Amino acid sequence: MSSSPVMVDGTNERTVQAPDVSVVIPVYGCRNCLEELVDRVGSALLPAAGSYEIILVDDNSPDNSWARIKELAERQPAVRGLRLSRNFGQHAAISAGLKFAAGQRMVVMDCDLQDVPEEIPNLLAALQGDVEVVLGQRIDRQDTWFKRTGSMLFYRTLGWLTDTRYDHTTANFGAYSRKVIDALNDMPETDRFLPLLVRWTGFKTVKVAVSHGLRTEGKSSYSLGKLLQMAGRIALSFSDKPLRLVMTAALMIAAVAAGFAVFSVYRYSAGDVRVAGFTSIIASIWLVGSIIMGCIGVLGLYLGRVHGETKRRPRYLVWQDTREQE
CATH class of the missing domain: 3.90.550.10 (Spore Coat Polysaccharide Biosynthesis Protein SpsA; Chain A)
Known part of the structure; x- marks a missing residue:
């Protein structure tokens, strides 16, 4: 910021006072x-x-x-x-x-x-x-x-x-x-x-x-x-809401997984499970892996924003100013 601004009081007269x-x-x-x-x-x-x-x-x-x-x-x-x-x-x-x-x-x-x-x-x-x-x-x-x-x-x-x-x-x-x-x-x-x-x-x-x-x-x-x-x-x-959404989703999935584990143990104890299902195992791996990658992605986005802020680059660069050309 080099030169002081030009103000107008209803005319073309230049003054030094700050404008209203x-x-x-x-x-x-x-x-x-x-x-x-x-x-x-x-x-x-x-x-x-x-x-x-x-x-x-x-x-x-x-x-x-x-x-x-x-x-x-x-x-x-x-x-x-x-x-x-x-x-x-x-x-x-x-x-x-x-x-x-x-x-x-x-x-x-x-x-x-x-x-x-x-x-x-x-x-x-x-x-x-x-x-x-x-x-x-x-x-x-x-x-x-x-x-x-x-x-x-x-x-x-x-x-x-x-x-x-x-x-x-x-x-x-x-x-x-x-x-x-x-x-x-x-x-x-x-x-x-x-x-x-x-x-x-x-x-x-x-x-x-x-x-x-x-x-x-x-x-x-x-x-x-x-x-x-x-x-x-x-x-x-x-906002940190995306992080909180990720945490909420993780807790919900953990609750579902815990319930499924308890149910599986119950069926095994009752003799209903004889051979583990290959399809369910693969599906679970892909589901959990996708969720983990999603969580890492959200954290990466936040880390990227933090990285950008730590550079402390200016928000803008003023190339030309008509006041400086007078």
């Missing part, structure tokens, strides 16, 4: 809607914030979004662009934006205009008193049936694996206090998932109903398979 609101937007595959996005965010913030900054984080978007971000940053002092060295993922891009943001209040939103910029004042208005987190609740989602179903399955799977309840109508779109963002920036883990990290802080959270826009640019990079894979990865990073 920082809006962090990860960018991937939405080059053509960035100008409209910035204009609408700025128009929404003018009456709701004394000063603001808009941080666009290019997560190595394949459509050359960085060129458009640089143009916007040159024309509008409120815009700051960060370009990551490669595609680190949406939540790593959000983490980069939050690390560079200087606002006393933060707004996180997607770049595809489905998070409606005009709802930002409503989120900020609810961020008062002892409320530290305000989440936008998408009551009427303008997504395809397949995407809504995939999102619901993702959050239900994640909730089951982490023993928590998630509302699939909420996502990243929300307003956060400086206290929450400082807590998130202090968290050292490399595997990031904003909703779960925010939930872990325990700060008071409210939900505000927001409208949801149609996606007019690009398409979601999250397929159902990727969502379920991400749920499993997040569960390994944030």
